[in-house]
Amino acid sequence: MITVYSDDHVGHDGKAELHDGKLVPSFEMPRRAALVLARVQETGLGPVMPPKLFGLDPVRRVHAADYVAFLEGAWDAWVAEHGPWDALPFTWIAPGMRRVVPDHIDGKLGYYSFDAGTPITAGTWRAVRAAADVALTGAELIVRGERGAFALCRPPGHHAHRACYGGYCFFNNAAIAAQALRDAGAERVAVLDIDCHHGNGTQDIFYDRGDVLFVSLHADPVQEYPYFLGFADETGTGAGEGANANYPLPFGTDFAAWSEALAHALARIAAFGAEALVVSLGVDTFKGDPISRFRLDSPDYTAIGERLAAAGLPTLFVMEGGYAVEAIGLNAVNVLQGFRAAA
Amino acid sequence: MITVYSDDHVGHDGKAELHDGKLVPSFEMPRRAALVLARVQETGLGPVMPPKLFGLDPVRRVHAADYVAFLEGAWDAWVAEHGPWDALPFTWIAPGMRRVVPDHIDGKLGYYSFDAGTPITAGTWRAVRAAADVALTGAELIVRGERGAFALCRPPGHHAHRACYGGYCFFNNAAIAAQALRDAGAERVAVLDIDCHHGNGTQDIFYDRGDVLFVSLHADPVQEYPYFLGFADETGTGAGEGANANYPLPFGTDFAAWSEALAHALARIAAFGAEALVVSLGVDTFKGDPISRFRLDSPDYTAIGERLAAAGLPTLFVMEGGYAVEAIGLNAVNVLQGFRAAA
Numbered sequence: 001m002i003t004v005y006s007d008d009h010v011g012h013d014g015k016a017e018l019h020d021g022k023l024v025p026s027f028e029m030p031r032r033a034a035l036v037l038a039r040v041q042e043t044g045l046g047p048v049m050p051p052k053l054f055g056l057d058p059v060r061r062v063h064a065a066d067y068v069a070f071l072e073g074a075w076d077a078w079v080a081e082h083g084p085w086d087a088l089p090f091t092w093i094a095p096g097m098r099r100v101v102p103d104h105i106d107g108k109l110g111y112y113s114f115d116a117g118t119p120i121t122a123g124t125w126r127a128v129r130a131a132a133d134v135a136l137t138g139a140e141l142i143v144r145g146e147r148g149a150f151a152l153c154r155p156p157g158h159h160a161h162r163a164c165y166g167g168y169c170f171f172n173n174a175a176i177a178a179q180a181l182r183d184a185g186a187e188r189v190a191v192l193d194i195d196c197h198h199g200n201g202t203q204d205i206f207y208d209r210g211d212v213l214f215v216s217l218h219a220d221p222v223q224e225y226p227y228f229l230g231f232a233d234e235t236g237t238g239a240g241e242g243a244n245a246n247y248p249l250p251f252g253t254d255f256a257a258w259s260e261a262l263a264h265a266l267a268r269i270a271a272f273g274a275e276a277l278v279v280s281l282g283v284d285t286f287k288g289d290p291i292s293r294f295r296l297d298s299p300d301y302t303a304i305g306e307r308l309a310a311a312g313l314p315t316l317f318v319m320e321g322g323y324a325v326e327a328i329g330l331n332a333v334n335v336l337q338g339f340r341a342a343a
Numbered sequence: 344m345i346t347v348y349s350d351d352h353v354g355h356d357g358k359a360e361l362h363d364g365k366l367v368p369s370f371e372m373p374r375r376a377a378l379v380l381a382r383v384q385e386t387g388l389g390p391v392m393p394p395k396l397f398g399l400d401p402v403r404r405v406h407a408a409d410y411v412a413f414l415e416g417a418w419d420a421w422v423a424e425h426g427p428w429d430a431l432p433f434t435w436i437a438p439g440m441r442r443v444v445p446d447h448i449d450g451k452l453g454y455y456s457f458d459a460g461t462p463i464t465a466g467t468w469r470a471v472r473a474a475a476d477v478a479l480t481g482a483e484l485i486v487r488g489e490r491g492a493f494a495l496c497r498p499p500g501h502h503a504h505r506a507c508y509g510g511y512c513f514f515n516n517a518a519i520a521a522q523a524l525r526d527a528g529a530e531r532v533a534v535l536d537i538d539c540h541h542g543n544g545t546q547d548i549f550y551d552r553g554d555v556l557f558v559s560l561h562a563d564p565v566q567e568y569p570y571f572l573g574f575a576d577e578t579g580t581g582a583g584e585g586a587n588a589n590y591p592l593p594f595g596t597d598f599a600a601w602s603e604a605l606a607h608a609l610a611r612i613a614a615f616g617a618e619a620l621v622v623s624l625g626v627d628t629f630k631g632d633p634i635s636r637f638r639l640d641s642p643d644y645t646a647i648g649e650r651l652a653a654a655g656l657p658t659l660f661v662m663e664g665g666y667a668v669e670a671i672g673l674n675a676v677n678v679l680q681g682f683r684a685a686a
């Protein structure tokens with residue numbers, strides 16, 4: 001299986017995030033991708049290639065143009081106001097307030113975001129663009145006939161909405177890839193999100209569309225981030241009615257319970273008649289994850305890969321979360337090895 | 344002029360707020376009220392009395408019951424989850440997300456707030472209740488015939504919406520007082536907000552009502568917090584159409600320009616036919632304020648007091664912002680001295 005990877009992520013290196021009322025070192029760090037890459041190489045999963053450059057047009061297929069322009073200019077605007085320290089939003093739009101884009105960068109950050117845990121740094125824009133190119137290169141491998149491919153994206157993407165960032169995500173790499181698959185001719189594409197957190201951004205982007213099925217297994221939002229999306233009664237709207245399926249699961253979920261939800265999810269994907277599958281591959285379902293509360297163990301990830309292979313679809317894996325850094329390579333690549341062995 | 348004051352604010356002592364991407368010591372601190380009180384006593388403004396206890400019913404006249412209950416229990420819920428460290432929200436509801444109250448305290452904080460600069464501490468609930476009692480006691484003095492009274496509230500209140508907190512504010516003391524004046528028989532009440540920041544909470548609470556006029560002079564929200572409310576085209580809705588007036592002013596506004604806007608504001612209040620006036624008295628319009636960018640000087644505050652006296656209305660002053668701490672007593676009490684001398 002080919003892995004697509006770019007070093008351009010390393011400059012996205014946030015110092016801190018607001019967590020439990022304190023600024024703590026960022027859980028989402030460059031070492032995460034480095035360790036996944038190392039494991040890919042160690043295990044001989046397959047060749048590693050750099051991304052091709054696609055520009056911003058395929059990004060704007062799923063993200064608002066003003067949002068893309070904001071991200072491009074945010075760091076410079078922040079530095080001009082505050083100096084070269086990571087940017088974090090501190091205020092946002094409450095109910096009863098207006099959706100007006102402020103002139104001031106502090107207001108803009110609040111307008112285009114939904115948490116104070118996602119720093120914008122000197123290297124963020126370069127990293128975000130590269131991650132989109134990595135996802136798009138992966139999609140192209142699938143279009144060209146690969147059975148599976150791995151887009152080793154960093155930063156992750158599944159929390160990013162059409163026009164706002166949060167949850168360590170800026171561009172929604174999985175959504176960009178799914179759209180690219182559609183644009184390359186696949187009539188129906190499914191996105192399966194197995195990160196421990198709801199893929200609120202991906203859901204947001206495709207919620208009114210019937211051509212992209214979004215299915216997510218995640219911690220119940222009444223208990224877990226992102227709190228305000230990911231409930232079971234969110235089934236899509238308009239042309240998208242019936243093309244969104246959420247499987248919220250309680251804190252403490254182990255592989256047995258998680259597996260059962262996966263079976264339902266895969267049945268939905270089969271019934272949908274997808275021609276290609278994009279997997280938002282988060283491994284923060286791991287029992288050792290410092291910010292999540294599921295209880296999957298490392299061998300379970302191999303089993304997940306086998307189950308995904310059995311779906312029989314051309315499959316692009318897009319890297320999402322996973323914060324037990326020392327185990328992230330093992331767990332993520334277990335999924336890919338399980339898939340490769342069974343496909 | 345009688346000052347109403349309670350020591351119960353001192354336990355609301357936040358350690359830090361998210362500001363310019365860093366956690367910095369809270370600008371809103373107990374010393375602010377202590378120094379205003381000291382200046383009241385030094386200058387012989389008049390007697391200082393403690394608040395009467397009014398309970399929560401008059402608070403619930405302007406705040407949602409679930410919001411009040413949330414504030415009452417927030418500290419205990421936070422400590423149970425995270426330990427005894429100040430609570431700050433870190434994630435919030437983006438467009439496209441749902442307004443569902445989460446079970447988890449981290450989600451609840453985001454649901455009921457609009458910034459990460461307003462810590463909830465061990466003493467917050469006690470302070471917030473006392474501040475409402477201070478405002479209500481001040482309103483009662485006006486009802487009993489005082490020409491002017493000073494509610495030395497802390498924490499401030501004007502940013503607090505019907506059901507969310509932010510901007511150092513939890514209960515909207517000025518709105519609670521204005522409602523109490525209405526409930527005591529005043530047919531029409533005006534609230535004039537002269538804090539450097541828009542009184543978004545007060546506007547929110549009375550926006551659809553024609554019996555309470557809200558008028559605010561403040562830094563233009565395209566440049567300044569709270570960014571998403573306070574524009575000149577916000578004139579009220581429904582029965583409140585025409586009973587809301589915003590005067591946004593640019594960074595750098597000096598007393599000459601500010602005064603001109605005050606003249607317009609006072610003309611609006613006169614035309615409205617208010618029977619009583621509540622003044623949201625922020626002095627962060629001061630040229631030395633560390634977080635604001637207007638250029639008023641200390642003697643200007645005396646002139647403001649004189650101008651307010653000339654409006655000829657029974658007037659309750661409710662303390663709001665002001666973060667040039669060493670000058671806060673001088674500036675706030677200058678307004679009151681100016682009023683008293685001219686009334």
Ligand SMILES: [Zn+2]
Pocket residue numbers: 195196197282284321322
């Ligand atoms: Zn996650």
Ligand SMILES: [Zn+2]
Pocket residue numbers: 538539540625627664665
């Ligand atoms: Zn203020």
